[in-house]
Amino acid sequence: MRSPNRRRYAALAALSALAAGALVLSGCGGGGTSAPRAKELFFQPAGDPGAHPFTESTVTATSEGPPAARRSARGATAAPVGAARALPGSTPGLYGAARSVSSCDVERQIRLLTEDRTRSRAFARGAGIGGSAVPAFLRGLTPVVLRADARVTGHGYRDGTAAPYQSVLQAGTAVMVDERGLPRVRCACGNPLRAPVPVRGAVVNRGKRWAGYAPGRVVVINRADTDVEGLVVVDLVDVAWMQRRTGTDGDEDGLPEVLPPYGPEADITDPDTVRPPGEAVPSADPSATPEPSAPAKPDRTPRESGAPTRTTLRPGDTLPPEPPSEEEPPAQPEPEPVPTGDDGGMFPVEPDREQVSDVLTGPDAYQE
Numbered sequence: 001m002r003s004p005n006r007r008r009y010a011a012l013a014a015l016s017a018l019a020a021g022a023l024v025l026s027g028c029g030g031g032g033t034s035a036p037r038a039k040e041l042f043f044q045p046a047g048d049p050g051a052h053p054f055t056e057s058t059v060t061a062t063s064e065g066p067p068a069a070r071r072s073a074r075g076a077t078a079a080p081v082g083a084a085r086a087l088p089g090s091t092p093g094l095y096g097a098a099r100s101v102s103s104c105d106v107e108r109q110i111r112l113l114t115e116d117r118t119r120s121r122a123f124a125r126g127a128g129i130g131g132s133a134v135p136a137f138l139r140g141l142t143p144v145v146l147r148a149d150a151r152v153t154g155h156g157y158r159d160g161t162a163a164p165y166q167s168v169l170q171a172g173t174a175v176m177v178d179e180r181g182l183p184r185v186r187c188a189c190g191n192p193l194r195a196p197v198p199v200r201g202a203v204v205n206r207g208k209r210w211a212g213y214a215p216g217r218v219v220v221i222n223r224a225d226t227d228v229e230g231l232v233v234v235d236l237v238d239v240a241w242m243q244r245r246t247g248t249d250g251d252e253d254g255l256p257e258v259l260p261p262y263g264p265e266a267d268i269t270d271p272d273t274v275r276p277p278g279e280a281v282p283s284a285d286p287s288a289t290p291e292p293s294a295p296a297k298p299d300r301t302p303r304e305s306g307a308p309t310r311t312t313l314r315p316g317d318t319l320p321p322e323p324p325s326e327e328e329p330p331a332q333p334e335p336e337p338v339p340t341g342d343d344g345g346m347f348p349v350e351p352d353r354e355q356v357s358d359v360l361t362g363p364d365a366y367q368e
Helices: 011-013 106-114 117-127 131-139
Strands: 040-044 085-088 095-097 142-146 150-158 161-169 174-179 181-185 204-206 219-222 231-235 238-247
Touching: 095 219, 106 131, 106 161, 117 150, 117 161, 142 231, 142 238, 150 181
Parallel strands: 040 161, 040 204, 085 219, 095 231, 150 219
Antiparallel strands: 095 142, 142 174, 150 161, 174 181, 231 238
């Protein structure tokens, strides 16, 4: 049961400072009065509500955590420029929180959205849910804090509609995530979120980058394969592991049943240390003899519905080179842009729909 009034003042004090240098030209609405173009990428610091928020801020605590919980960008293994690391939402340490403290006031967020029917319907459309489902949708989410800069599709409230745009959220941003670990709401502005939409070609950056930002340290958060009962997050006050049950705001926080193979102070963007659930970390002992493993399974797996297969990127993966062939393969036609109305034709109708194209899922598609 949610209890927004339960707060630990010591934890709030530890989490009250926003990331340094959080002055920016953009925000929840994309940073301008005109609709954003498809190839624009907006930088959004943790605490800035922006020019076109859906609601007032419902943030109760936001922080990157104590210095011990983070590693210097110089000390981390950076991915190639232009690459964004893909991680499932169930990855331990992807999010942080303070024990028994919610990062967002969920009930206030519900009130702010539902007191205006036009705004509520626009939010529902941006989130991809039914208009009457907003309260239940929000109560089913889990308030946490991002521990890495993350690519998302945001939606600003303009002229009674949800206008989509691509953005990078700064580590320390308070968000609400769904049962698959995907960010769905940004609490600083009530902004509905979906998975990022890859774009081809050059990307125009909007807004001021914060100190410590690096393209190789940005993550793309994918839905976990199955629903999770609880997220294994970092207690940002004590720098320790804890589990936050899905759909709660901290009143049921406890210890994880199984501890991750790395510590809570690990850099979540370091592929040599942090691996997704189910993927083993390579042994650090050079003399260790690797055990024989079963043949690698192909990345493409058929969906139960019989729909086209999709490529799943793992951390650090790059698209493999094409195998040599005696025959020249037939030329493939260039895919047509998805017509979606007045947003330039580059935003899919369903931004968080599973991608089925190598071009759309390759790490170089998430350019910074």
